[in-house]
Every structure is written in C-alpha cells, then in structure tokens.
Amino acid sequence: KQSLGFILADGGFDVWFANTRGTNSSRNHTSLTPDDPEYWNWTWDQLAAYDLPAVLQHVYDHTGGQKVHYIGHSLGTLIILAAFSEHRLLHLVRSAVLLCPIAYLYKTKSKLTRLATQILLAEAFHFLGYREFNPVGPVSHEILLIICGDPEIDCYDLFTAVMGIFLA
Known part of the structure; x- marks a missing residue:
C-alpha cells in the first residue's frame, strides 16, 4: 500500500512502468x-x-511532449546509465533517480549471490539449454538443493541468503 508507484500516483503524477524483456509481462513478441x-x-x-x-519516447508522446522524471532500480539504473554514457535520451529525461545499480558484486554480503556469480550460474543455465530463469521452477529447485548443501549458506530464509541482509 506504500510502494513508490502508488505514492507518486496518489500525489498526482502519471506513473508508467516498463517491463523489460524476460519478464512475465513482456511476452507479446510479434513473431517469437x-x-x-x-x-x-x-x-x-x-x-x-x-x-x-x-x-x-512512448511516454513522451503520450504526455504532450513533457520530459519525464525517471526512476530506475537495478537493471533500470544500469540501462539508463548506459544510454546516458552515450549521450542518448537526454532530450527525453528531465531528472533521474537511480537506485541499486548493478556494478560490482565482490562486496555483496550474500554468500549465495557471490557463489552464483563465481560459478557463472546464468551462463550454466544458458549452456544447459534453459533460457528463462524461474526462481520457483524445478531447475532452480534442483540447483538450490545443491547450493544449500553448503554449510556456509543459510537457505532457511532464502531472501536473506540472496540479499545478504537480515530484516528484523
């Protein structure tokens, strides 16, 4: 009830969410x-x-040519920083709030996340023919059984294991 999107909408802002490729909400490809x-x-x-x-550009066109206030999180931060680094999209964006950028993972506190990056988990999935990572799917379940056998990784609370934090 207090997510940023709802707070902004309640404050009178138009709120637009983009679903990048690979999400459940982005499966309407024209030919694939x-x-x-x-x-x-x-x-x-x-x-x-x-x-x-x-x-x-879609948002800009539908809002009467108003520059947008962009809020990016994680991948959303990465892709707009990549565009900005090549001086693109500056004509469409008035301001940008960039949260949780994807950068270096060596400082993460999560042993599970560090292990996944060290063993190149995404590449392993791709090599085995799995194109989509479904964290609650059968393949993920099998991999978690192996990973959670490591005594240094506490999979009792998977959120904590992945994020490397403890929420009280």
Whole structure:
C-alpha cells in the first residue's frame, strides 16, 4: 500500500512502468515465443539501445511532449546509465533517480549471490539449454538443493541468503 508507484500516483503524477524483456509481462513478441531460443537472445545493452528509448519516447508522446522524471532500480539504473554514457535520451529525461545499480558484486554480503556469480550460474543455465530463469521452477529447485548443501549458506530464509541482509 506504500510502494513508490502508488505514492507518486496518489500525489498526482502519471506513473508508467516498463517491463523489460524476460519478464512475465513482456511476452507479446510479434513473431517469437518464449519457447524459441532466439526470443532470449538479447543483452542489457540492447535494452539501453532499443527498448528504453522506445518506452521513453512512448511516454513522451503520450504526455504532450513533457520530459519525464525517471526512476530506475537495478537493471533500470544500469540501462539508463548506459544510454546516458552515450549521450542518448537526454532530450527525453528531465531528472533521474537511480537506485541499486548493478556494478560490482565482490562486496555483496550474500554468500549465495557471490557463489552464483563465481560459478557463472546464468551462463550454466544458458549452456544447459534453459533460457528463462524461474526462481520457483524445478531447475532452480534442483540447483538450490545443491547450493544449500553448503554449510556456509543459510537457505532457511532464502531472501536473506540472496540479499545478504537480515530484516528484523
């Protein structure tokens, strides 16, 4: 009830959410389905070069040419920083609030997250033919059984194991 989107909407702002490729809400490709390997053949820099500009241009056009106040979280921060680094999208964005950028993982407190990056978990999934990572799917379950066998990783509270924090 107190998420940022609702707070801003209640404050009178238009709120637009972009669902990047690979989410459940982004499965309306014009010619490919999630079963096609080519559907998953994209990178974050393509999100910055094509997807984000299309979303921001759509919002700009539908709001009468108003520059947007952009709020990015994690991947949303990464892709707009990539666009800004090439001096793109500046004509569409009035301000940017950038939260939780993806950068270096060596300082993360989560042993589970560090282990996943060290063993190149995403690449392993791709190599095995899995294009989509479903954290509650059967493949993830099998991998978690192996990873959680490590005595240094407490999988009792998976959120804490992944995030490396404790919430009281």
